[in-house]
Amino acid sequence: MRALAWAVALLAALLPTGASADGVIRVGSKSFTESYILAEVVAQVIEQVGEARAERRVGLGGTGLTQRALESGAIDVYPEYTGTITRVILKDPALRTVEGIRNRLESGGLAVSASLGFANTYALAVRADQAERLGLRTIGDLTRHPELRAAFSSGFLERDDGWPGLRARYGLGLARVEVMEHAVTYRAIASGQVDIIDVFSTDGQLERLRLRLLEDDRRFFPDYSAVLLARREMTERFPRTWARLREALEGRLDAARMARLNAMADLDGRSVPEVAAAFLGGATPAAGVGRGRALLGELAGLTGDHLLLVLISVGAAVVLGIPMGVVAARYRRAGQLELSVIAMLQTIPALALLMFMIPLFGIGKGPALVALSLYALLPIARNTYAGMMAIEPTLLEIAWVLGLGRLRRLVRVELPLSAIAIMAGVKTAAVTTVGTATLAAFIGGGGYGTLIVRGLALDDTATILAGAAPAALMALGFHALFELLDRVVIPRGLRT
Amino acid sequence: MIALRDVTKRFGAAVALDSVSLEVPPGATHVLLGSSGSGKSTVLRLILGLTAADAGTVAVDGVVVDAGSRDGLVARMGYVVQDGGLYPHLTALDNVTLAADARGWPRARIDARVAELAGMAGLDAATLGRYPRALSGGQRQRVGLMRALMLDPPVLLLDEPLGALDPIVRAELQDQLGHLFATLAKTVVLVTHDIREAARLGRTITLMTAGRVVQHGTFADLVERPAVPFVTQFLTAQTLATPAAPAR
Numbered sequence: 001m002r003a004l005a006w007a008v009a010l011l012a013a014l015l016p017t018g019a020s021a022d023g024v025i026r027v028g029s030k031s032f033t034e035s036y037i038l039a040e041v042v043a044q045v046i047e048q049v050g051e052a053r054a055e056r057r058v059g060l061g062g063t064g065l066t067q068r069a070l071e072s073g074a075i076d077v078y079p080e081y082t083g084t085i086t087r088v089i090l091k092d093p094a095l096r097t098v099e100g101i102r103n104r105l106e107s108g109g110l111a112v113s114a115s116l117g118f119a120n121t122y123a124l125a126v127r128a129d130q131a132e133r134l135g136l137r138t139i140g141d142l143t144r145h146p147e148l149r150a151a152f153s154s155g156f157l158e159r160d161d162g163w164p165g166l167r168a169r170y171g172l173g174l175a176r177v178e179v180m181e182h183a184v185t186y187r188a189i190a191s192g193q194v195d196i197i198d199v200f201s202t203d204g205q206l207e208r209l210r211l212r213l214l215e216d217d218r219r220f221f222p223d224y225s226a227v228l229l230a231r232r233e234m235t236e237r238f239p240r241t242w243a244r245l246r247e248a249l250e251g252r253l254d255a256a257r258m259a260r261l262n263a264m265a266d267l268d269g270r271s272v273p274e275v276a277a278a279f280l281g282g283a284t285p286a287a288g289v290g291r292g293r294a295l296l297g298e299l300a301g302l303t304g305d306h307l308l309l310v311l312i313s314v315g316a317a318v319v320l321g322i323p324m325g326v327v328a329a330r331y332r333r334a335g336q337l338e339l340s341v342i343a344m345l346q347t348i349p350a351l352a353l354l355m356f357m358i359p360l361f362g363i364g365k366g367p368a369l370v371a372l373s374l375y376a377l378l379p380i381a382r383n384t385y386a387g388m389m390a391i392e393p394t395l396l397e398i399a400w401v402l403g404l405g406r407l408r409r410l411v412r413v414e415l416p417l418s419a420i421a422i423m424a425g426v427k428t429a430a431v432t433t434v435g436t437a438t439l440a441a442f443i444g445g446g447g448y449g450t451l452i453v454r455g456l457a458l459d460d461t462a463t464i465l466a467g468a469a470p471a472a473l474m475a476l477g478f479h480a481l482f483e484l485l486d487r488v489v490i491p492r493g494l495r496t
Numbered sequence: 497m498i499a500l501r502d503v504t505k506r507f508g509a510a511v512a513l514d515s516v517s518l519e520v521p522p523g524a525t526h527v528l529l530g531s532s533g534s535g536k537s538t539v540l541r542l543i544l545g546l547t548a549a550d551a552g553t554v555a556v557d558g559v560v561v562d563a564g565s566r567d568g569l570v571a572r573m574g575y576v577v578q579d580g581g582l583y584p585h586l587t588a589l590d591n592v593t594l595a596a597d598a599r600g601w602p603r604a605r606i607d608a609r610v611a612e613l614a615g616m617a618g619l620d621a622a623t624l625g626r627y628p629r630a631l632s633g634g635q636r637q638r639v640g641l642m643r644a645l646m647l648d649p650p651v652l653l654l655d656e657p658l659g660a661l662d663p664i665v666r667a668e669l670q671d672q673l674g675h676l677f678a679t680l681a682k683t684v685v686l687v688t689h690d691i692r693e694a695a696r697l698g699r700t701i702t703l704m705t706a707g708r709v710v711q712h713g714t715f716a717d718l719v720e721r722p723a724v725p726f727v728t729q730f731l732t733a734q735t736l737a738t739p740a741a742p743a744r
Contacts, residue, residue, distance in 0.1 A: 394577060394581055395581065395583060397544075397546050398575065398577070398581050400546075400570070401544060401546075401570055401573065401575045402594050402595040402598065402643070403570070403571055403595050403598050403599060403647075404594065404595075404598050405598070408598055412586075412594070413583060416585040416586075417583070417584075417585060419585070491585035491586075492585075492627060493583075493584045493585045493586060493587070493627035493628065493629065494584055494585050
């Protein structure tokens with residue numbers, strides 16, 4: 001395991017993460033439409049100023065992730081909300097003003113802009129017709145209808161300023177509370193599968209889906225004014241850019257305008273760069289053809305990313321996994337322990353394993369590769385072990401009688417005889433890694449998952465498919481490739 | 497010279513060998529005869545150093561086989577198992593040359609030795625280029641023999657070498673083996689359950705049952721002067737059990 005740790009550390013060291021490089025500002029976002037749009041606006045402003053290059057590391061998931069990314073320098077700036085900053089980041093709900101926040105953040109090397117002009121508070125939404133029928137106007141009215149079914153996003157379900165606090169404040173009890181991806185909750189409520197969802201007050205769908213926001217008459221939800229949160233390192237190094245960002249954004253967006261921008265992306269199928277450009281008043285690229293071509297170009301880049309993720313992580317898993325399988329077969333007891341540890345890694349859900357990498361290695365390709373390698377380890381190590389254990393004992397005894405040393409026996413007898421099993425393990429690892437690698441996008445690792453995450457956030461099936469379909473094709477491609485590779489790797493005398 | 501003195505070997509509670517003593521003089525061909533489970537294969541494994549005795553000693557050329565000596569001693573032994581024990585991923589030729597490769601023999605020396613052995617075993621180059629699964633049972637056995645003889649070891653140990661062959665090929669190979677043993681002047685220990693094979697190949701025979709030696713002697717000794725009634729029983733039972741045997 002020590003060797004593994006070293007190899008993993010080495011792998012991580014070889015890959016670009018953290019620390020802002022020359023002339024680059026890394027823009028991050030969480031994985032929901034508004035955050036994507038604001039980040040894109042920031043990126044376009046940076047490009048207009050020309051003081052630094054903009055690198056987009058968007059769709060990073062929740063607050064914890066983006067926050068850690070900012071602290072580690074993996075991103076330099078991202079859109080955040082004051083309520084989130086005071087409660088989740090500073091853990092001091094008493095802080096009310098942007099000034100207060102700014103003072104507290106300064107010691108941590110962070111800068112914060114003034115409010116962008118709108119507050120995106122949490123709210124509960126119900127279908128307008130149902131609200132009419134049941135006489136629902138305020139959140140308090142829900143106490144009279146405990147039979148209603150709710151679907152909440154996981155952030156809302158767990159945060160103190162979300163459901164737990166809200167339930168306590170209003171004394172709510174609901175029959176069924178499910179956890180769902182935010183974008184999916186809209187579908188669920190529109191189709192009548194649930195009755196209550198958590199929303200952001202600027203969500204683009206609210207108006208079109210005829211949803212009504214329940215009034216927070218007991219003032220539970222804090223103020224969630226949108227601001228830019230940035231590393232001071234960046235604001236000091238690129239003062240013109242920071243000044244221009246504040247000028248372009250502070251106080252420029254009211255809730256209605258933000259909701260319209262969100263609707264453009266969520267409902268009108270406009271791309272995020274288009275929406276951002278529309279806000280900045282620049283030329284709006286034509287929809288349709290332009291968008292298709294942009295997507296193709298992006299897809300090419302993502303394919304490269306994805307291939308890189310799969311090849312490097314499976315490569316590392318082969319380099320580590322085969323020796324681990326050999327060791328397990330040689331030293332039975334230690335081997336069982338070793339294989340159990342790898343198997344345990346496998347029981348961690350892939351997404352969680354990716355998240356565990358963040359405190360260790362930050363965000364981006366590095367930690368994604370480490371997690372994917374660990375994940376690919378089990379099939380390879382276990383199959384190598386199984387292949388070695390299946391060798392007829394007589395054949396091993398004969399190797400000794402013939403005077404073959406340990407290394408020669410391994411190379412000329414044991415590994416070739418295990419080749420079919422080992423190759424099957426590598427094949428399994430490669431094909432599953434193509435799928436698992438789509439999750440890398442959640443920690444900014446790139447690849448096809450980028451489209452899936454974005455599609456989920458924008459509730460856009462076409463975009464999800466644009467990521468999922470190529471991933472499936474790539475998995476098939478790998479399978480075919482390995483069928484060919486079998487002919488090279490598996491000794492002729494063993495082939496059927 | 498191979499010598500076992502009061503060797504006992506247990507596998508858990510089961511006694512595989514019970515105080516077995518045995519001597520095979522240099523250059524002799526000795527057969528260990530017995531039905532399966534009699535412990536005869538265990539004797540070979542003890543000589544090779546593949547397993548260790550619980551009591552008693554096994555010595556080869558005066559050196560006791562143990563953890564310290566076995567690596568050196570095994571270099572003097574060739575080992576042939578049932579159906580050849582060939583590596584399926586290597587061609588017949590690569591199987592034969594494996595040991596010489598490991599010792600870094602030069603190519604020319606390897607080629608010369610292979611040619612010599614191939615002539616002896618009656619195998620041509622095309623056959624040697626095949627993988628084991630493309631060979632007949634008899635060919636596989638010949639390749640196994642070539643592999644065991646590659647380094648020209650003074651001791652040759654064979655464990656049911658012809659066990660997997662059909663009767664006709666078996667008879668033919670028995671004759672060839674007998675001829676070979678006579679010309680090679682090696683110390684040979686051959687394990688078999690087949691009395692016909694024992695009669696043809698063994699100058700001396702040890703009949704074993706249930707981990708004990710029943711009788712040492714020539715085939716004539718066993719037939720004419722059985723030590724206990726079991727010897728006659730064993731010999732006649734097998735003759736009757738093999739329908740093809742009386743015809744030959």
